Amino acid sequence: MKNTLAQYKQQVEAALEALPMEGAPEPLRSAMRYSLLSGGKRLRGCLLLAACDMAGGNVADALPFACALEMIHAYSLIHDDLPAMDNDTVRRGKPTNHVVYGEAVAILAGDGLLTHAVEVMAASCHPMAFRALGEIVGAAGVRGMLAGQTLDVTLEGTRPDVETVQRIHKGKTAALLTAPLTAGLILGGAGEKEIQAGREYGYHLGMAFQIVDDLLDLEGDPALMGKTLGKDLEEGKITWPAAVGIEQARKDAAWHVDQAVKALDCFEKKAEFLQALAVSTLNRVQ
Protein backbone atom coordinates (compact mmCIF):
# COMPACT_ATOMS: atom_id res chain seq x y z
CA MET A 1 0.00 0.00 0.00
CA LYS A 2 2.74 2.45 0.93
CA ASN A 3 4.34 2.23 -2.51
CA THR A 4 1.10 2.96 -4.31
CA LEU A 5 0.40 5.87 -1.97
CA ALA A 6 3.88 7.26 -2.57
CA GLN A 7 3.33 7.03 -6.33
CA TYR A 8 0.01 8.87 -6.18
CA LYS A 9 1.53 11.49 -3.91
CA GLN A 10 4.43 12.05 -6.28
CA GLN A 11 2.03 12.59 -9.18
CA VAL A 12 -0.02 15.09 -7.17
CA GLU A 13 3.10 16.97 -6.00
CA ALA A 14 4.47 17.22 -9.54
CA ALA A 15 1.12 18.46 -10.87
CA LEU A 16 0.83 21.06 -8.09
CA GLU A 17 4.36 22.32 -8.78
CA ALA A 18 3.49 22.70 -12.46
CA LEU A 19 0.26 24.66 -11.92
CA PRO A 20 -0.07 27.65 -14.25
CA MET A 21 -0.15 30.57 -11.83
CA GLU A 22 2.07 32.84 -13.94
CA GLY A 23 -0.57 35.53 -14.35
CA ALA A 24 -0.95 36.04 -10.59
CA PRO A 25 0.94 39.16 -9.41
CA GLU A 26 3.34 39.10 -6.50
CA PRO A 27 3.02 38.66 -3.56
CA LEU A 28 -0.23 36.77 -4.33
CA ARG A 29 1.51 34.03 -6.32
CA SER A 30 4.16 33.42 -3.66
CA ALA A 31 1.59 33.41 -0.86
CA MET A 32 -0.55 30.87 -2.72
CA ARG A 33 2.45 28.64 -3.44
CA TYR A 34 3.77 28.99 0.11
CA SER A 35 0.75 27.24 1.56
CA LEU A 36 0.01 24.95 -1.37
CA LEU A 37 3.54 23.54 -1.61
CA SER A 38 4.32 23.32 2.10
CA GLY A 39 4.10 19.55 2.28
CA GLY A 40 1.21 17.68 3.78
CA LYS A 41 -0.04 14.19 3.11
CA ARG A 42 -1.91 15.07 -0.13
CA LEU A 43 -4.54 12.68 1.14
CA ARG A 44 -7.39 14.31 -0.80
CA GLY A 45 -5.49 14.29 -4.09
CA CYS A 46 -4.30 10.70 -3.59
CA LEU A 47 -7.81 9.53 -2.73
CA LEU A 48 -9.15 11.02 -5.96
CA LEU A 49 -6.48 9.30 -8.07
CA ALA A 50 -7.06 6.00 -6.24
CA ALA A 51 -10.83 6.21 -6.77
CA CYS A 52 -10.36 6.95 -10.47
CA ASP A 53 -7.92 4.02 -10.70
CA MET A 54 -10.32 1.70 -8.87
CA ALA A 55 -13.01 2.50 -11.46
CA GLY A 56 -10.58 1.72 -14.29
CA GLY A 57 -10.09 5.36 -15.37
CA ASN A 58 -7.04 7.23 -16.62
CA VAL A 59 -5.27 8.74 -13.60
CA ALA A 60 -3.44 11.41 -15.64
CA ASP A 61 -6.76 12.91 -16.80
CA ALA A 62 -7.90 13.12 -13.18
CA LEU A 63 -4.87 15.12 -11.99
CA PRO A 64 -6.43 18.61 -12.39
CA PHE A 65 -9.17 17.51 -10.01
CA ALA A 66 -6.67 16.12 -7.49
CA CYS A 67 -4.90 19.50 -7.64
CA ALA A 68 -8.20 21.32 -7.19
CA LEU A 69 -8.92 19.38 -4.00
CA GLU A 70 -5.49 20.18 -2.61
CA MET A 71 -5.96 23.87 -3.48
CA ILE A 72 -9.34 23.93 -1.75
CA HIS A 73 -7.80 22.22 1.30
CA ALA A 74 -4.93 24.74 1.36
CA TYR A 75 -7.36 27.70 1.06
CA SER A 76 -9.44 26.39 3.96
CA LEU A 77 -6.33 26.11 6.16
CA ILE A 78 -5.15 29.65 5.32
CA HIS A 79 -8.53 31.18 6.20
CA ASP A 80 -8.89 28.89 9.23
CA ASP A 81 -5.53 30.04 10.64
CA LEU A 82 -6.39 33.78 10.39
CA PRO A 83 -6.40 35.84 13.60
CA ALA A 84 -10.19 36.28 13.34
CA MET A 85 -10.63 32.50 13.11
CA ASP A 86 -8.32 30.02 14.93
CA ASN A 87 -5.42 32.49 15.19
CA ASP A 88 -2.80 29.81 14.53
CA THR A 89 0.78 30.92 13.95
CA VAL A 90 2.38 27.56 13.11
CA ARG A 91 1.30 24.84 10.68
CA ARG A 92 3.38 21.86 9.55
CA GLY A 93 6.28 23.34 11.51
CA LYS A 94 6.23 26.60 9.53
CA PRO A 95 4.77 30.06 10.21
CA THR A 96 1.21 30.31 8.90
CA ASN A 97 0.40 32.32 5.77
CA HIS A 98 -0.74 35.54 7.46
CA VAL A 99 2.36 35.53 9.70
CA VAL A 100 4.55 35.58 6.59
CA TYR A 101 2.47 37.66 4.14
CA GLY A 102 0.16 39.67 6.37
CA GLU A 103 -3.57 39.25 6.83
CA ALA A 104 -4.71 41.06 3.68
CA VAL A 105 -2.58 38.96 1.32
CA ALA A 106 -3.44 35.77 3.25
CA ILE A 107 -7.16 36.41 2.75
CA LEU A 108 -6.54 37.00 -0.97
CA ALA A 109 -4.29 33.91 -1.21
CA GLY A 110 -7.12 31.79 0.21
CA ASP A 111 -9.60 33.35 -2.21
CA GLY A 112 -7.08 32.81 -5.00
CA LEU A 113 -6.57 29.12 -4.26
CA LEU A 114 -10.32 28.48 -4.14
CA THR A 115 -10.90 30.33 -7.41
CA HIS A 116 -7.88 28.74 -9.10
CA ALA A 117 -9.12 25.29 -8.08
CA VAL A 118 -12.31 25.93 -10.04
CA GLU A 119 -10.39 27.44 -12.96
CA VAL A 120 -8.18 24.37 -13.25
CA MET A 121 -11.21 22.05 -13.26
CA ALA A 122 -13.06 24.27 -15.74
CA ALA A 123 -10.08 23.97 -18.13
CA SER A 124 -10.34 20.17 -18.23
CA CYS A 125 -11.53 18.48 -21.42
CA HIS A 126 -12.62 15.31 -19.56
CA PRO A 127 -16.17 14.36 -20.62
CA MET A 128 -17.22 14.10 -16.95
CA ALA A 129 -15.42 17.30 -15.88
CA PHE A 130 -18.56 19.35 -15.26
CA ARG A 131 -20.15 16.75 -12.95
CA ALA A 132 -16.89 16.13 -11.06
CA LEU A 133 -16.48 19.89 -10.60
CA GLY A 134 -20.00 20.06 -9.16
CA GLU A 135 -19.24 17.28 -6.66
CA ILE A 136 -16.05 18.97 -5.46
CA VAL A 137 -17.48 22.49 -5.21
CA GLY A 138 -20.59 21.18 -3.47
CA ALA A 139 -18.42 19.49 -0.83
CA ALA A 140 -16.52 22.74 -0.26
CA GLY A 141 -19.73 24.78 -0.09
CA VAL A 142 -22.22 26.06 2.43
CA ARG A 143 -23.83 22.64 2.90
CA GLY A 144 -20.43 20.98 3.24
CA MET A 145 -17.12 22.24 4.50
CA LEU A 146 -18.27 25.81 5.15
CA ALA A 147 -21.21 24.53 7.20
CA GLY A 148 -18.76 22.65 9.41
CA GLN A 149 -16.43 25.64 9.70
CA THR A 150 -19.30 27.95 10.63
CA LEU A 151 -20.62 25.67 13.37
CA ASP A 152 -17.08 25.12 14.64
CA VAL A 153 -16.34 28.86 14.85
CA THR A 154 -19.65 29.91 16.33
CA LEU A 155 -19.94 27.06 18.87
CA GLU A 156 -16.30 27.16 20.09
CA GLY A 157 -16.11 27.17 23.86
CA THR A 158 -19.52 25.49 24.25
CA ARG A 159 -20.22 21.77 24.82
CA PRO A 160 -22.54 20.85 21.96
CA ASP A 161 -24.35 17.49 21.92
CA VAL A 162 -22.85 14.51 20.10
CA GLU A 163 -25.10 15.01 17.05
CA THR A 164 -23.82 18.57 16.60
CA VAL A 165 -20.18 17.46 16.95
CA GLN A 166 -20.90 14.82 14.31
CA ARG A 167 -22.42 17.47 12.02
CA ILE A 168 -19.36 19.69 12.46
CA HIS A 169 -16.94 16.89 11.65
CA LYS A 170 -19.04 15.70 8.73
CA GLY A 171 -18.83 19.19 7.22
CA LYS A 172 -15.36 20.22 8.30
CA THR A 173 -13.52 17.02 7.44
CA ALA A 174 -15.65 14.27 5.89
CA ALA A 175 -17.08 16.42 3.06
CA LEU A 176 -13.65 17.09 1.56
CA LEU A 177 -12.65 13.42 1.98
CA THR A 178 -15.88 12.23 0.34
CA ALA A 179 -15.58 14.44 -2.76
CA PRO A 180 -12.30 12.78 -3.91
CA LEU A 181 -14.10 9.43 -3.87
CA THR A 182 -17.23 10.51 -5.73
CA ALA A 183 -15.41 12.79 -8.17
CA GLY A 184 -12.65 10.22 -8.76
CA LEU A 185 -15.20 7.50 -9.45
CA ILE A 186 -17.18 9.80 -11.77
CA LEU A 187 -14.00 10.63 -13.71
CA GLY A 188 -13.13 6.93 -13.82
CA GLY A 189 -16.47 6.08 -15.41
CA ALA A 190 -18.10 4.32 -12.45
CA GLY A 191 -21.86 3.72 -12.22
CA GLU A 192 -24.27 5.30 -9.72
CA LYS A 193 -24.16 2.37 -7.28
CA GLU A 194 -20.37 2.46 -7.17
CA ILE A 195 -20.38 6.24 -6.71
CA GLN A 196 -22.73 5.78 -3.76
CA ALA A 197 -20.37 3.15 -2.25
CA GLY A 198 -17.52 5.65 -2.62
CA ARG A 199 -19.61 8.30 -0.88
CA GLU A 200 -20.09 6.00 2.13
CA TYR A 201 -16.40 5.11 2.27
CA GLY A 202 -15.45 8.80 2.15
CA TYR A 203 -17.84 9.73 4.94
CA HIS A 204 -16.59 7.00 7.30
CA LEU A 205 -12.95 7.58 6.42
CA GLY A 206 -13.46 11.29 7.12
CA MET A 207 -15.07 10.69 10.50
CA ALA A 208 -12.32 8.21 11.49
CA PHE A 209 -9.67 10.66 10.28
CA GLN A 210 -11.07 13.53 12.36
CA ILE A 211 -11.43 11.41 15.50
CA VAL A 212 -7.83 10.20 15.18
CA ASP A 213 -6.78 13.82 14.58
CA ASP A 214 -8.49 14.85 17.81
CA LEU A 215 -6.84 11.93 19.66
CA LEU A 216 -3.40 12.85 18.26
CA ASP A 217 -3.81 16.37 19.62
CA LEU A 218 -4.19 14.78 23.06
CA GLU A 219 -1.68 11.95 22.79
CA GLY A 220 0.55 12.56 19.74
CA ASP A 221 4.22 13.44 19.32
CA PRO A 222 4.62 17.24 18.89
CA ALA A 223 7.78 16.78 16.77
CA LEU A 224 5.93 14.55 14.28
CA MET A 225 2.76 16.66 14.28
CA GLY A 226 4.64 19.90 13.56
CA LYS A 227 2.42 21.94 15.89
CA THR A 228 1.72 22.62 19.56
CA LEU A 229 -0.38 19.83 21.05
CA GLY A 230 -3.09 19.95 23.71
CA LYS A 231 -4.26 23.23 22.14
CA ASP A 232 -7.72 21.89 21.31
CA LEU A 233 -8.55 21.18 24.94
CA GLU A 234 -7.00 24.39 26.20
CA GLU A 235 -8.94 26.52 23.71
CA GLY A 236 -12.26 24.78 24.24
CA LYS A 237 -12.30 23.34 20.70
CA ILE A 238 -15.06 20.96 19.78
CA THR A 239 -13.55 17.46 19.52
CA TRP A 240 -14.87 13.92 19.50
CA PRO A 241 -12.91 12.79 22.61
CA ALA A 242 -14.25 15.83 24.49
CA ALA A 243 -17.79 14.79 23.55
CA VAL A 244 -17.63 11.02 24.22
CA GLY A 245 -14.38 10.38 26.14
CA ILE A 246 -11.04 9.00 24.92
CA GLU A 247 -11.91 5.29 25.16
CA GLN A 248 -15.18 5.64 23.27
CA ALA A 249 -13.49 7.86 20.68
CA ARG A 250 -10.97 5.09 19.95
CA LYS A 251 -13.80 2.58 19.52
CA ASP A 252 -15.72 4.97 17.25
CA ALA A 253 -12.68 5.52 15.02
CA ALA A 254 -12.29 1.75 14.62
CA TRP A 255 -16.01 1.38 13.84
CA HIS A 256 -15.89 4.07 11.13
CA VAL A 257 -12.84 2.39 9.56
CA ASP A 258 -14.71 -0.91 9.56
CA GLN A 259 -17.68 0.71 7.83
CA ALA A 260 -15.40 2.36 5.28
CA VAL A 261 -13.80 -0.99 4.43
CA LYS A 262 -17.18 -2.72 4.08
CA ALA A 263 -18.54 0.04 1.84
CA LEU A 264 -16.03 -0.84 -0.88
CA ASP A 265 -16.62 -4.61 -0.87
CA CYS A 266 -18.49 -4.27 -4.17
CA PHE A 267 -15.19 -3.36 -5.87
CA GLU A 268 -13.64 -6.68 -4.69
CA LYS A 269 -9.86 -6.93 -5.28
CA LYS A 270 -9.67 -3.43 -6.78
CA ALA A 271 -10.61 -1.93 -3.43
CA GLU A 272 -7.55 -3.33 -1.63
CA PHE A 273 -5.54 -0.12 -1.66
CA LEU A 274 -8.32 2.14 -0.37
CA GLN A 275 -9.34 -0.42 2.22
CA ALA A 276 -5.77 -0.72 3.51
CA LEU A 277 -5.52 3.08 3.53
CA ALA A 278 -8.61 3.29 5.75
CA VAL A 279 -7.17 0.74 8.18
CA SER A 280 -3.86 2.63 8.31
CA THR A 281 -5.74 5.72 9.54
CA LEU A 282 -5.96 4.11 12.97
CA ASN A 283 -2.19 3.79 13.26
CA ARG A 284 -1.11 7.17 11.91
CA VAL A 285 1.22 9.27 14.03
CA GLN A 286 0.91 12.57 12.15
Next chain:
Amino acid sequence: MKNTLAQYKQQVEAALEALPMEGAPEPLRSAMRYSLLSGGKRLRGCLLLAACDMAGGNVADALPFACALEMIHAYSLIHDDLPAMDNDTVRRGKPTNHVVYGEAVAILAGDGLLTHAVEVMAASCHPMAFRALGEIVGAAGVRGMLAGQTLDVTLEGTRPDVETVQRIHKGKTAALLTAPLTAGLILGGAGEKEIQAGREYGYHLGMAFQIVDDLLDLEGDPALMGKTLGKDLEEGKITWPAAVGIEQARKDAAWHVDQAVKALDCFEKKAEFLQALAVSTLNRVQ
Protein backbone atom coordinates in the same frame (compact mmCIF):
# COMPACT_ATOMS: atom_id res chain seq x y z
CA MET B 1 -33.33 52.05 -21.82
CA LYS B 2 -34.38 52.58 -18.22
CA ASN B 3 -37.41 50.30 -18.58
CA THR B 4 -35.36 47.43 -19.99
CA LEU B 5 -32.76 47.88 -17.26
CA ALA B 6 -35.47 47.84 -14.58
CA GLN B 7 -36.88 44.63 -16.05
CA TYR B 8 -33.51 42.88 -16.06
CA LYS B 9 -32.85 44.09 -12.53
CA GLN B 10 -36.19 42.78 -11.31
CA GLN B 11 -35.43 39.34 -12.79
CA VAL B 12 -32.01 39.27 -11.12
CA GLU B 13 -33.42 40.38 -7.76
CA ALA B 14 -36.15 37.74 -7.84
CA ALA B 15 -33.65 35.01 -8.73
CA LEU B 16 -31.27 36.08 -5.96
CA GLU B 17 -34.10 36.06 -3.42
CA ALA B 18 -35.02 32.53 -4.48
CA LEU B 19 -31.49 31.09 -4.25
CA PRO B 20 -31.39 27.71 -2.51
CA MET B 21 -29.25 28.40 0.55
CA GLU B 22 -31.37 26.30 2.91
CA GLY B 23 -28.56 23.93 3.82
CA ALA B 24 -26.30 26.72 5.08
CA PRO B 25 -26.31 26.92 8.89
CA GLU B 26 -26.91 30.14 10.79
CA PRO B 27 -25.37 32.69 11.04
CA LEU B 28 -23.67 31.87 7.70
CA ARG B 29 -26.91 31.98 5.71
CA SER B 30 -28.02 35.32 7.17
CA ALA B 31 -24.58 36.85 6.70
CA MET B 32 -24.51 35.76 3.04
CA ARG B 33 -28.01 37.08 2.42
CA TYR B 34 -27.30 40.33 4.28
CA SER B 35 -24.66 41.38 1.76
CA LEU B 36 -26.19 39.72 -1.29
CA LEU B 37 -29.63 41.26 -0.85
CA SER B 38 -28.59 44.72 0.32
CA GLY B 39 -29.50 46.47 -2.89
CA GLY B 40 -26.99 47.65 -5.43
CA LYS B 41 -27.39 48.27 -9.13
CA ARG B 42 -27.10 44.58 -10.14
CA LEU B 43 -25.08 45.88 -13.07
CA ARG B 44 -23.16 42.62 -13.58
CA GLY B 45 -26.29 40.47 -13.56
CA CYS B 46 -28.16 42.86 -15.87
CA LEU B 47 -25.23 43.01 -18.29
CA LEU B 48 -25.21 39.22 -18.55
CA LEU B 49 -28.95 39.06 -19.29
CA ALA B 50 -28.63 41.89 -21.83
CA ALA B 51 -25.72 40.17 -23.59
CA CYS B 52 -27.64 36.89 -23.75
CA ASP B 53 -30.67 38.78 -25.09
CA MET B 54 -28.56 40.59 -27.70
CA ALA B 55 -27.34 37.22 -29.00
CA GLY B 56 -30.93 35.96 -29.24
CA GLY B 57 -30.68 33.58 -26.25
CA ASN B 58 -33.20 32.66 -23.57
CA VAL B 59 -32.76 35.07 -20.66
CA ALA B 60 -34.38 32.73 -18.11
CA ASP B 61 -31.75 30.05 -18.73
CA ALA B 62 -29.01 32.63 -18.14
CA LEU B 63 -30.32 33.70 -14.70
CA PRO B 64 -28.13 31.31 -12.62
CA PHE B 65 -25.08 32.93 -14.21
CA ALA B 66 -26.38 36.44 -13.51
CA CYS B 67 -26.85 35.37 -9.86
CA ALA B 68 -23.34 33.88 -9.79
CA LEU B 69 -21.83 37.19 -10.91
CA GLU B 70 -23.75 39.09 -8.24
CA MET B 71 -22.62 36.55 -5.60
CA ILE B 72 -18.99 36.92 -6.70
CA HIS B 73 -19.34 40.71 -6.58
CA ALA B 74 -20.88 40.54 -3.09
CA TYR B 75 -18.11 38.20 -1.85
CA SER B 76 -15.43 40.55 -3.15
CA LEU B 77 -17.02 43.50 -1.33
CA ILE B 78 -17.27 41.59 1.98
CA HIS B 79 -13.59 40.58 1.89
CA ASP B 80 -12.58 44.03 0.62
CA ASP B 81 -14.30 45.75 3.55
CA LEU B 82 -12.54 43.60 6.20
CA PRO B 83 -10.36 45.37 8.80
CA ALA B 84 -7.22 43.76 7.30
CA MET B 85 -8.17 45.11 3.85
CA ASP B 86 -9.96 48.47 3.37
CA ASN B 87 -11.45 48.50 6.87
CA ASP B 88 -14.76 49.97 5.71
CA THR B 89 -17.63 50.10 8.18
CA VAL B 90 -20.41 51.41 5.92
CA ARG B 91 -21.53 50.28 2.47
CA ARG B 92 -24.72 51.30 0.65
CA GLY B 93 -25.72 53.20 3.80
CA LYS B 94 -25.60 50.05 5.99
CA PRO B 95 -22.96 48.63 8.36
CA THR B 96 -20.59 46.28 6.53
CA ASN B 97 -20.78 42.52 6.97
CA HIS B 98 -18.04 42.14 9.59
CA VAL B 99 -19.50 45.00 11.65
CA VAL B 100 -22.78 43.06 11.91
CA TYR B 101 -21.58 39.43 12.00
CA GLY B 102 -17.98 39.68 13.18
CA GLU B 103 -14.84 39.06 11.17
CA ALA B 104 -14.83 35.25 11.31
CA VAL B 105 -18.36 34.89 9.93
CA ALA B 106 -17.75 37.66 7.38
CA ILE B 107 -14.72 35.78 6.00
CA LEU B 108 -16.82 32.59 5.80
CA ALA B 109 -19.76 34.48 4.22
CA GLY B 110 -17.43 35.73 1.48
CA ASP B 111 -16.05 32.23 0.95
CA GLY B 112 -19.62 30.92 0.95
CA LEU B 113 -20.84 33.35 -1.71
CA LEU B 114 -17.90 32.56 -4.00
CA THR B 115 -18.41 28.82 -3.59
CA HIS B 116 -22.19 29.07 -3.96
CA ALA B 117 -21.76 31.08 -7.15
CA VAL B 118 -19.88 28.14 -8.66
CA GLU B 119 -22.38 25.62 -7.26
CA VAL B 120 -25.29 27.45 -8.86
CA MET B 121 -23.53 27.52 -12.24
CA ALA B 122 -22.51 23.88 -11.92
CA ALA B 123 -26.17 22.95 -11.39
CA SER B 124 -27.20 24.47 -14.73
CA CYS B 125 -28.27 22.19 -17.58
CA HIS B 126 -27.50 24.82 -20.25
CA PRO B 127 -25.38 23.23 -23.02
CA MET B 128 -22.86 26.10 -22.76
CA ALA B 129 -22.82 26.13 -18.93
CA PHE B 130 -19.29 24.76 -18.55
CA ARG B 131 -17.71 27.34 -20.86
CA ALA B 132 -19.69 30.23 -19.32
CA LEU B 133 -18.62 29.07 -15.85
CA GLY B 134 -14.99 29.08 -16.99
CA GLU B 135 -15.29 32.66 -18.29
CA ILE B 136 -16.80 33.92 -15.04
CA VAL B 137 -14.42 32.11 -12.70
CA GLY B 138 -11.44 33.17 -14.82
CA ALA B 139 -12.49 36.82 -14.49
CA ALA B 140 -12.76 36.44 -10.70
CA GLY B 141 -9.41 34.65 -10.48
CA VAL B 142 -5.75 35.40 -9.92
CA ARG B 143 -5.27 36.80 -13.43
CA GLY B 144 -8.43 38.91 -13.11
CA MET B 145 -10.17 40.45 -10.13
CA LEU B 146 -7.79 39.04 -7.51
CA ALA B 147 -4.79 40.40 -9.44
CA GLY B 148 -6.33 43.87 -9.24
CA GLN B 149 -7.17 43.51 -5.56
CA THR B 150 -3.66 42.34 -4.73
CA LEU B 151 -1.97 45.25 -6.54
CA ASP B 152 -4.46 47.66 -4.98
CA VAL B 153 -3.79 46.40 -1.44
CA THR B 154 -0.02 46.11 -1.74
CA LEU B 155 0.53 49.42 -3.58
CA GLU B 156 -1.84 51.54 -1.44
CA GLY B 157 -0.19 54.76 -0.33
CA THR B 158 2.26 54.75 -3.25
CA ARG B 159 1.95 56.67 -6.54
CA PRO B 160 2.19 53.94 -9.19
CA ASP B 161 2.60 54.86 -12.87
CA VAL B 162 -0.43 55.13 -15.14
CA GLU B 163 0.12 51.63 -16.60
CA THR B 164 -0.04 50.08 -13.13
CA VAL B 165 -3.20 52.03 -12.24
CA GLN B 166 -4.70 50.77 -15.50
CA ARG B 167 -3.71 47.19 -14.63
CA ILE B 168 -5.31 47.54 -11.19
CA HIS B 169 -8.59 48.87 -12.61
CA LYS B 170 -8.61 46.29 -15.38
CA GLY B 171 -8.42 43.54 -12.77
CA LYS B 172 -10.44 45.06 -9.96
CA THR B 173 -13.35 46.36 -12.01
CA ALA B 174 -13.19 45.63 -15.72
CA ALA B 175 -12.70 41.85 -15.38
CA LEU B 176 -16.02 41.38 -13.59
CA LEU B 177 -17.78 43.69 -16.07
CA THR B 178 -16.30 41.83 -19.04
CA ALA B 179 -17.32 38.35 -17.89
CA PRO B 180 -21.07 39.15 -18.02
CA LEU B 181 -20.65 40.12 -21.66
CA THR B 182 -18.62 37.10 -22.76
CA ALA B 183 -20.57 34.60 -20.63
CA GLY B 184 -23.92 36.14 -21.62
CA LEU B 185 -23.01 35.97 -25.32
CA ILE B 186 -21.76 32.39 -24.94
CA LEU B 187 -25.04 31.39 -23.26
CA GLY B 188 -26.98 33.22 -25.97
CA GLY B 189 -25.27 31.20 -28.69
CA ALA B 190 -23.06 33.95 -30.15
CA GLY B 191 -20.05 33.23 -32.39
CA GLU B 192 -16.40 33.86 -31.55
CA LYS B 193 -16.24 37.25 -33.29
CA GLU B 194 -19.27 38.49 -31.39
CA ILE B 195 -17.85 37.20 -28.10
CA GLN B 196 -14.66 39.13 -28.81
CA ALA B 197 -16.70 42.31 -29.47
CA GLY B 198 -18.42 41.78 -26.14
CA ARG B 199 -15.05 41.39 -24.44
CA GLU B 200 -13.95 44.79 -25.77
CA TYR B 201 -17.19 46.46 -24.74
CA GLY B 202 -16.85 45.01 -21.22
CA TYR B 203 -13.28 46.19 -20.84
CA HIS B 204 -14.03 49.77 -21.90
CA LEU B 205 -17.26 49.91 -19.90
CA GLY B 206 -15.34 48.68 -16.85
CA MET B 207 -12.61 51.26 -17.22
CA ALA B 208 -15.15 54.07 -17.71
CA PHE B 209 -17.14 52.81 -14.74
CA GLN B 210 -14.11 52.82 -12.44
CA ILE B 211 -12.96 56.29 -13.53
CA VAL B 212 -16.46 57.69 -12.92
CA ASP B 213 -16.47 55.90 -9.56
CA ASP B 214 -13.20 57.60 -8.63
CA LEU B 215 -14.58 60.96 -9.78
CA LEU B 216 -17.79 60.47 -7.77
CA ASP B 217 -15.70 59.88 -4.65
CA LEU B 218 -14.25 63.37 -5.21
CA GLU B 219 -17.33 65.21 -6.46
CA GLY B 220 -20.40 63.05 -5.73
CA ASP B 221 -23.35 63.44 -3.36
CA PRO B 222 -22.68 61.50 -0.10
CA ALA B 223 -26.41 60.91 0.45
CA LEU B 224 -26.80 59.25 -2.97
CA MET B 225 -23.53 57.31 -2.72
CA GLY B 226 -24.40 55.83 0.70
CA LYS B 227 -20.84 56.16 1.95
CA THR B 228 -18.31 58.71 3.19
CA LEU B 229 -16.75 60.57 0.26
CA GLY B 230 -13.22 61.88 -0.21
CA LYS B 231 -11.98 58.75 1.56
CA ASP B 232 -9.97 57.56 -1.44
CA LEU B 233 -7.77 60.66 -1.45
CA GLU B 234 -7.45 60.75 2.33
CA GLU B 235 -6.36 57.11 2.51
CA GLY B 236 -3.93 57.29 -0.39
CA LYS B 237 -6.04 54.97 -2.57
CA ILE B 238 -4.95 54.42 -6.13
CA THR B 239 -7.41 56.26 -8.40
CA TRP B 240 -7.45 57.43 -12.00
CA PRO B 241 -7.94 61.16 -11.19
CA ALA B 242 -4.98 60.95 -8.77
CA ALA B 243 -2.86 59.50 -11.58
CA VAL B 244 -3.85 61.80 -14.47
CA GLY B 245 -5.81 64.71 -12.95
CA ILE B 246 -9.56 65.34 -12.84
CA GLU B 247 -9.91 66.93 -16.29
CA GLN B 248 -7.98 64.18 -18.07
CA ALA B 249 -9.92 61.53 -16.09
CA ARG B 250 -13.21 62.95 -17.40
CA LYS B 251 -11.87 62.84 -20.97
CA ASP B 252 -10.62 59.26 -20.51
CA ALA B 253 -14.01 58.12 -19.20
CA ALA B 254 -15.70 59.60 -22.27
CA TRP B 255 -13.13 57.93 -24.56
CA HIS B 256 -13.70 54.52 -22.99
CA VAL B 257 -17.47 54.91 -23.36
CA ASP B 258 -16.97 55.79 -27.01
CA GLN B 259 -14.84 52.69 -27.54
CA ALA B 260 -17.42 50.54 -25.75
CA VAL B 261 -20.20 51.83 -28.02
CA LYS B 262 -18.13 51.23 -31.18
CA ALA B 263 -17.21 47.70 -30.11
CA LEU B 264 -20.86 46.62 -30.38
CA ASP B 265 -21.54 48.13 -33.82
CA CYS B 266 -21.49 44.62 -35.32
CA PHE B 267 -24.72 43.85 -33.44
CA GLU B 268 -26.47 46.81 -35.16
CA LYS B 269 -29.94 47.59 -33.74
CA LYS B 270 -29.70 44.85 -31.13
CA ALA B 271 -26.86 46.68 -29.40
CA GLU B 272 -28.95 49.77 -28.65
CA PHE B 273 -29.62 48.96 -25.02
CA LEU B 274 -26.00 48.14 -24.10
CA GLN B 275 -24.72 51.14 -26.03
CA ALA B 276 -27.13 53.48 -24.24
CA LEU B 277 -26.13 51.87 -20.94
CA ALA B 278 -22.48 52.65 -21.62
CA VAL B 279 -23.30 56.28 -22.43
CA SER B 280 -25.36 56.60 -19.23
CA THR B 281 -22.28 55.63 -17.19
CA LEU B 282 -20.96 59.16 -17.73
CA ASN B 283 -24.01 60.71 -16.10
CA ARG B 284 -24.47 58.40 -13.15
CA VAL B 285 -24.72 59.95 -9.69
CA GLN B 286 -24.29 56.80 -7.58
